[in-house]
Amino acid sequence: MKVQKVKYALWAADWERCLHFYRDLFGGEISFASEVWSEIVIAGATIGIHGGGEGKRTWTGLSFQVDDIHTAISKLKEHGGSLTREPTDTPEDPLHLAMCIDPDGNEFMVTRRRD
Numbered sequence: 001m002k003v004q005k006v007k008y009a010l011w012a013a014d015w016e017r018c019l020h021f022y023r024d025l026f027g028g029e030i031s032f033a034s035e036v037w038s039e040i041v042i043a044g045a046t047i048g049i050h051g052g053g054e055g056k057r058t059w060t061g062l063s064f065q066v067d068d069i070h071t072a073i074s075k076l077k078e079h080g081g082s083l084t085r086e087p088t089d090t091p092e093d094p095l096h097l098a099m100c101i102d103p104d105g106n107e108f109m110v111t112r113r114r115d
Helices: 015-026 069-078
Strands: 007-012 029-032 037-042 045-051 058-065 082-088 095-101 106-113
Touching: 007 015, 007 058, 007 106, 015 029, 015 037, 015 045, 015 069, 069 082, 069 095, 069 106, 082 106
Parallel strands: 007 045, 058 106
Antiparallel strands: 029 037, 037 045, 082 095, 095 106
């Protein structure tokens, strides 16, 4: 057996909104789109968007490392996302970290590695 691809799935009440949110925010490439299942590739990783979600807040475990966290947060808000925690900068943490929510309630992190 050969693994062909690893995917991470998100549920969305509005699958098109969710798909476009991640495309527009992170510059992803939509590889497949339908009401039941869609896929977007971001930095080589595939995220599946499954329609029919309830839109409730759900922790996903997803983390996106970016080069400019403040620009990412501005874009997040422009595209309908929100924050549960502003970017923090603590000496013991190797990353600057912001806790985010997409318009369908999926929670994720945006990070920036310290130089």
